[in-house]
Amino acid sequence: MPDLQDNALIVKTGGKGNRFAESVATGDRAEDRTMDYSIGRMGRVVVARGFEAEDLYGEIESLAAKEDIRCAAVVVVGGLRRAKVVVGPKNPTGPIEPTYREFDDAREIAGVGTIFRDESGPKLHLHAGIGRGDEAIVGCPRGGASVFCVLEVVLFEILGVDAAREPDPELGLKLLTLRK
Structure with missing residues (x-):
C-alpha cells in the first residue's frame, strides 16, 4: 500500500544502490530495478x-x-x-x-x-x-x-514531494533521491 505524506502519494518501487552503479559500470540492464516516484x-x-x-x-x-x-x-x-x-x-x-x-x-x-x-x-x-x-x-x-x-x-x-539531490558515492554524482 502506498504511503500518503503531506497530501502527496509516495510510491517506492524497486531498489537502487549498487545495482544502479553496476549497470552503469557494465552497460547491463538491471532487470530487478524499477523507477522510484512520488506524486505531488x-x-x-x-x-x-x-x-x-x-x-x-x-x-x-x-x-x-x-x-x-x-x-x-x-x-x-x-x-x-x-x-x-x-x-x-x-x-x-x-x-x-x-x-x-x-x-x-x-x-x-x-x-x-x-x-x-x-x-x-x-x-x-x-x-x-x-x-x-x-x-x-x-x-x-x-x-x-x-x-x-x-x-x-x-x-x-x-x-508535497520530499526530494533532494544526494551524493551517490559509487558514481560520484549528486542524484535525485525521493525520501519517505
Whole structure:
C-alpha cells in the first residue's frame, strides 16, 4: 500500500544502490530495478527574465532560494552567450567521465530541467538544445553558462514531494533521491 505524506502519494518501487552503479559500470540492464516516484501537486508558477551576461545557474538558483522553492520543473528559452556543455560520457560503461563542448559565440537555447535542493540550497539540473546556424549541441550547459540578450524562465513549483539531490558515492554524482 502506498504511503500518503503531506497530501502527496509516495510510491517506492524497486531498489537502487549498487545495482544502479553496476549497470552503469557494465552497460547491463538491471532487470530487478524499477523507477522510484512520488506524486505531488502544482504550486506557484514563477515567470522570470534573465538579462545579458547573467549567470544562468546562479540567477535561477538564487530565485528558487529567495522564493523558498524546494522542488520545481523548469523551462528556459532565449539566448546563451557562452557555456561548457556536457554532451555525454566519454565511455558508455565504467566510471562516468563527461565529454564537453564549449562555445563563446552567442546561441539560441530551449531547455527543460528540474530544481531540487542539496545541503547548500536549490540546484538546477538543465538539459537543452543549443544552436547557432547549422550547428546544434544537445546536453547539460554548465561551466560559466551566461545569458545572451534575454532568457525567459518559467518555474513550476512542485508541492508535497520530499526530494533532494544526494551524493551517490559509487558514481560520484549528486542524484535525485525521493525520501519517505
